[in-house]
Amino acid sequence: MLPGVRPRRAWIYILSVAALLVPAGGIAYLGAVSYRDERGAIAAQDERQRQAAARIGDRIRHEIEAALDAVERGTASGSAPAAPLARYWFWIDADGRLRAPMPVPGSVDLGGSLDRTAPCAQGTPLEDCVRELATRQTRVTRLQAAQRAEACRGDACTASWTEAKRQYASLVQYDDTGHIAQLGLARTLQRLKDPKAPAALAELEKRFADRTFEGVPVQLVVAMLRAEQAGPDALLDVADHVLAGKYALDPIVRLGVLARIRGRLAGALTEAQARRRAELDERVVQIRTEARAAAGLEAEVPELARTAGTAWRGRGATYVPARTLIYRRRADGGVIGISVDAPMLEAAAGSDPLDAVARNARAMVMPSGAPVAPELRRIAQVPLGEALPPLQVAIVNPIADPDPRDEVIRERSKKHVIYTSALAVALGAGLLLMIRGAARARELAQLKSDFVSTVSHELKTPLTSIRMFAEMLEQGVAQGDAAKMARYHGVIVQESQRLGLLIANLLDYAQIEKGTRRYTPSRQDLAGLARHAVTTFETLRDPDGTRNSIEVEVSPEAMRADVEVDRDVVVQAVLNLLANAAKYGGADKPIEVSVGADATGGWIRVTDHGPGIPPSEQARIFKEFYRSPEAYRSGVEGTGLGLALVKRHIEALGGTVEVASEVGRGATFTIRLPRIQEQA
Numbered sequence: 001m002l003p004g005v006r007p008r009r010a011w012i013y014i015l016s017v018a019a020l021l022v023p024a025g026g027i028a029y030l031g032a033v034s035y036r037d038e039r040g041a042i043a044a045q046d047e048r049q050r051q052a053a054a055r056i057g058d059r060i061r062h063e064i065e066a067a068l069d070a071v072e073r074g075t076a077s078g079s080a081p082a083a084p085l086a087r088y089w090f091w092i093d094a095d096g097r098l099r100a101p102m103p104v105p106g107s108v109d110l111g112g113s114l115d116r117t118a119p120c121a122q123g124t125p126l127e128d129c130v131r132e133l134a135t136r137q138t139r140v141t142r143l144q145a146a147q148r149a150e151a152c153r154g155d156a157c158t159a160s161w162t163e164a165k166r167q168y169a170s171l172v173q174y175d176d177t178g179h180i181a182q183l184g185l186a187r188t189l190q191r192l193k194d195p196k197a198p199a200a201l202a203e204l205e206k207r208f209a210d211r212t213f214e215g216v217p218v219q220l221v222v223a224m225l226r227a228e229q230a231g232p233d234a235l236l237d238v239a240d241h242v243l244a245g246k247y248a249l250d251p252i253v254r255l256g257v258l259a260r261i262r263g264r265l266a267g268a269l270t271e272a273q274a275r276r277r278a279e280l281d282e283r284v285v286q287i288r289t290e291a292r293a294a295a296g297l298e299a300e301v302p303e304l305a306r307t308a309g310t311a312w313r314g315r316g317a318t319y320v321p322a323r324t325l326i327y328r329r330r331a332d333g334g335v336i337g338i339s340v341d342a343p344m345l346e347a348a349a350g351s352d353p354l355d356a357v358a359r360n361a362r363a364m365v366m367p368s369g370a371p372v373a374p375e376l377r378r379i380a381q382v383p384l385g386e387a388l389p390p391l392q393v394a395i396v397n398p399i400a401d402p403d404p405r406d407e408v409i410r411e412r413s414k415k416h417v418i419y420t421s422a423l424a425v426a427l428g429a430g431l432l433l434m435i436r437g438a439a440r441a442r443e444l445a446q447l448k449s450d451f452v453s454t455v456s457h458e459l460k461t462p463l464t465s466i467r468m469f470a471e472m473l474e475q476g477v478a479q480g481d482a483a484k485m486a487r488y489h490g491v492i493v494q495e496s497q498r499l500g501l502l503i504a505n506l507l508d509y510a511q512i513e514k515g516t517r518r519y520t521p522s523r524q525d526l527a528g529l530a531r532h533a534v535t536t537f538e539t540l541r542d543p544d545g546t547r548n549s550i551e552v553e554v555s556p557e558a559m560r561a562d563v564e565v566d567r568d569v570v571v572q573a574v575l576n577l578l579a580n581a582a583k584y585g586g587a588d589k590p591i592e593v594s595v596g597a598d599a600t601g602g603w604i605r606v607t608d609h610g611p612g613i614p615p616s617e618q619a620r621i622f623k624e625f626y627r628s629p630e631a632y633r634s635g636v637e638g639t640g641l642g643l644a645l646v647k648r649h650i651e652a653l654g655g656t657v658e659v660a661s662e663v664g665r666g667a668t669f670t671i672r673l674p675r676i677q678e679q680a
């Protein structure tokens, strides 16, 4: 047998069984694990989402902590806390009073009222002070009269204002009524369009620089009065200074001042002035809102003071439903806290790439149990903390974007489909392999059974001839005719040689199949081999030498071509080709043999002029036991082994066998063998 033939067949069996079992097992396995894995993958996605929400919650709690610390530091140092969440902060002192923010008082009256408890100014001699106090009531009465006179409105007020001016002028020298009188004087002079008005304002600024009117410093009062004279731009400048913190003002007083400035800006304004006024309005609204929040807080104070602990906690604000108050107790017994809403907390959470658990995912802070908007999908939610029972953190994404759980399933099913399809293809290939194997086995069985009957016939025919002619000789049928007797002998010899070739082929095949065929290569000249085979063939075919002999054409290159082969095997192979050429090509048609060579190898070519071989048959004729239907039909004898043996032998010697044929125009078989490379 040729090396590798049997192991290859065994491999084909193993592979085809594996090609069936592996994919079938794979499909079964995938089916079994897919359900479990799917659940696992979804659980993992859920966990990822939950963790993202928990991390956001952590960040918010951290920001709350930072804001409360900032408030604590701010109350200690008297500065405003800097943390983003501490925008609205509060402070209740140990006595339960709201210290910050301050509640809003009524309107600010720049007319000024008298501080009734004001003591004599420092440095005033005692007797002056006593006299001042003794005459105080009279002065207060006069001051009120002056203020009433000043309050006159309309065209016919000049006399009234002149009277007010006189009254004020008499009061400016006193320490307690002086600053109010000086202010009244300046104002009345302005009303009277008196050129001394600016000097009166300058006097007020100089003499009473450290005084305030209802918390408004004298400088600011003066600045406002001057600005009211100068026009809208000057007023807007003063407002800007107030907002920028130029004057030391209580926040609530500041609001009053701004409201007053705003009241003076009613007239026709230029475009730029109108824009500045709109900005001012915006700021005033903002400050008012904050102040209102402070006012609202007042109602909460007792409850906050009662429930505060050293660890922070939160409760919904009753005065604004969307606000949450987060507060804790200070070491001194007071309470500090912040007032926050959901957007503030969401902004405080910031963002982290790990939050992106879905396309366009974002964090939302909302009351526990509240539904999300219909255009949003809630992906995960966690409570914001035990200390903040009314709030929770939710991760949402737009409903138009994919649900991350569906994404997970889609991704997995895509993989699943790819795996199962690949396995199904493998299964199909395995089945095909098996079917082909079975078909081949059937074909082989059929060929073998044909072979047995052919071989029996092939053996019987020469044997019958031999026996018949031997009997004829024995019985003296030739009657001493020497020519007849020679012909009988010739037939007997020819038939026994044919029998010999047949048996040699059978034995060879048996050896190849068993794997016991051995080759003994030796150096041979290619042309010599071809000639020897042709001579042997001619002796077999025509012992009398009556037929035209077959010419062997040798190319000049081939004359020098030597090959390393088993001589008997190559001769037998050429004999087989010649026997086929004679059998199928037609007894009387010529046969051509040529020998050629090139640099690497040499070849022996046998050409006949028979019916040829159709292209569909050309590969099959080299298979064991194969005989073409045409061969059966025409009754040409044969076993279907000849070409199979030629191919196996020649390939075992490192060569190849090819056929070239056109139907109706004969066939050419070529044996190629590697040439011995001469050393230079």
Ligand code: ADP
Binding pocket: 580, 581, 584, 585, 608, 610, 611, 612, 613, 621, 626, 627, 628, 629, 630, 631, 637, 638, 639, 640, 641, 642, 643, 644, 667
């Ligand atoms: P056998 O000749 O015993 O049938 P072979 O293996 O020698 O077996 O040939 C196989 C088949 O190839 C033959 O049955 C025949 O059909 C075809 N064949 C071989 N040689 C020729 C040829 N020279 N011309 C046409 N057909 C051929």
